[in-house]
Amino acid sequence: MKRMPWMFPAIEVAMGPQDWMKTYLVNIAPPRTRVLVPSINPITINHFRNPGSRTAGLDSLMIVDSLRTFEGLVPHPPTRGGSCRFAGRRLPMHDGPDRAGASPTIRMPPETSHMRFHRLDRPLLATVLMVAMATGCEDASTTTAATSKSSTPASAAPTTGTPRPDYPVLAFDDPVIDFGSMGDWEKRQATVTFRNAGGGSLRITKVEPTCGCTSVGFDTTPTYGPDETGEIVLDFTPKGQGRQSKAVRVISNDPDERVRTITIKADIAAALSAAPRVLQLGRVPYRTAHTTGTTLTALQPDIELDKVVTSGVLAPHLNATVTPAGKDGQGRSTWKVDVTLDDRVPWGWFTGSMVVSGRIRTDEGDKPVKMNFAINGSAEGEIAASDSMFRFMMVDAGDTGNRTIDLRRVDLQPFRVLGATVTGRAADGLVATPTPLDPDGRIWRIDLAGSMPATNGVFKGEVLVRTDVPGEEAIILRYSGVVRR
Template identity: 30%
Template sequence: MIDTSRTFRMNSFLLHVLIALLMLLQVGCGSEPTPPSGSAPDVSANGPTRPIDSGGPVLSFQTQSHDFGDVLDFGSHDVEFPFVNAGTETLQVFEVRPTCGCTTTKLQKKIFAPGEGDTLRLTYSPKSSGRQVKKVMIRSNDPVNPLQSVEISADVTPVIKINPPSFSFGSIDIGDGAIGQISLEAAHPGYTATSVRLGGRLAPHATAALREVQSDEGSPRQWVIDVVIEKDVPWGIQNGSIGLTGALDQEDGTRSRHSRSIQVNGTVSGKLQTSEPTFRLLLLEPDKPFSKRITIKHADGEAFNLFSATVLEARSGNLQVQVLPVADSGGSEYQLLLTGDTTGFTGAIVGKVNVRTDVPGEEEIDIRISGVVMPPEG
């Protein structure tokens, strides 16, 4: 007999996963698809319009799109979206959710009698350049259009060009370190780069220094960020971010602070190689056991001793790891089996597996753990 309750629960979980993935795609601050020139704003999420005094609660916006036009990629820009409850019953706004970290919202109240209205205030702080289109989703008890959206757009001009916008060292041999450069060019005549600061896991093992370079007369000012990864950088994926701070002198005589973040990463390895760089658990169903395997082997096929593997810094309970020698590998290959249980836990799973071996220079390595437990139904 088919277990219909289990099938329904699994389908519901898959629906949650799909919604979460769609939201993750929207949350990034990069450009969203730009509608063709002259086309009408996309308000398909709002469904068909209804006349005033429709039955039930009706969330009715005066307008649902705003174009800021040409703006620089600093500071903030405000817009208001007036709305009214055009229905005959009480309207309740459950949630106002920006789809980008560069947009914040403010709504004074959440419950509105028939005929009562308010203003949804949005503040946009551009982080990317080019044509930008951002949406804010509004969920209410409007029975016909429970999920609506308002949209803002802008053509964003950067005041500083960063090349590359994010920097990867790629593979780094353990014990070697690495050196890289990031080029900066003022895209606005009033811009000056003033300082850089390195943060993240790379910070204890790397440095970042800013210096201005000579440019041709009449050319924009230029700088270079020299990034040095020290030889003591540990095994595994290492990432960090460079905070770039600058100042912008504007035509009205005011000076504004400008900041940008540049992501930096690299993968450090030696004789020990893994089938995956981290224990990526992705999205996990609540109240269920789970497992994940990673193979670790010697690059030259030589036998080595794997003395222990221990879960450290775990934020969720019941994480355990086992070491399983691979048959017929001659001691050159092992499997690490990570197991756990999501019972009574939701949210992010993080931690690391600390592995101890007798491989010179790689006597102790850490493999990161990451995943998310979805909330239970209801």
């Protein structure tokens, strides 16, 4: 005898290990229904069916607490969420109650079903929240538009027996690359294989790293038919040390997930350490030479350092040398780097860069090693400033704002500020106004105010201040900021 359909929209979900199955019939009369999954490991969600008489829409599955998701036989790393795919569509899994968020809605007409096997390895009781919408049969072709797209890594193609969608589906064999332990002097390369698991023509429009330590070469002109494969080659040059996880965004015409993520992981061992790591000189006397330095220590054996290079606007005024300094208390090689700032550095804020480099001997031959240093400070003479830079920080495009810097003589004698002129990207919208803060003119305030640039990005420039102080008749105050995107 054929079972009569339920007189309401419903979604039937079968869950359980392969040797145990239990079916939950979820009445979608209320918009949200919670289903408790028994404490079993693993759990398989392998069947979605609408036994009702009206169309039911399944928006998402929510899994409380952490989980490990397996789609087909392709493992994913532990995460605070995952994904569920059926009928060629992907639904997000979230890690907290009532956090389903926006996602594609899958409509199931009466007596339809979709098969997709998932192993949810978790030892604790899970709460699955199914968010559904009930509509009449005449609305079966209507879908709910997603307000955002998932950026979770792509997974394997639908299993055999699942209807192939008529649109492109980007699928990776494995979207996670784990290089394991490696030195910061090493370079690694990995090849990620992808294929079109859908029925439409797939095109990858862009492959972009989200960090500066990955470089990608990929031809975006080819298109890929159903089941055709391609490769993305990634070069990884680590920076820093410790456990690192970097992302590469893959953008395609897959309508379900236009942005997928390839993750690069590695445990980075540093070749060198330094103290201090940044050469912050603070206020140094104007027109007076100044010497500072740092000590480098080899964290790996067989390292030699023999070269120092400076760059930036400060480079013409720097002289740096590196010399061996013997062994430290742990028997590690050390080097002393001496940096001399000459007496021709202009008044005001200065910045520069320095790279100390050499080589490390490995089984594959000598490899280059280096360490980068930032150098900054402020040269001040008879005139001292409360700050050497107008710091606007983050601002909105076209917004108005102001920053101030106070000037005084170190001997507290009166002086005069004769004028102030703004240069740089924001010069058209900013005006610098000098004002004495006391009747004798011992302290002057420079007020930099006006409109911020109309386009986003970094803006910076200078304020030329003219005074009557001998030898410091023209001093430079810098300004900088970032217009939000």
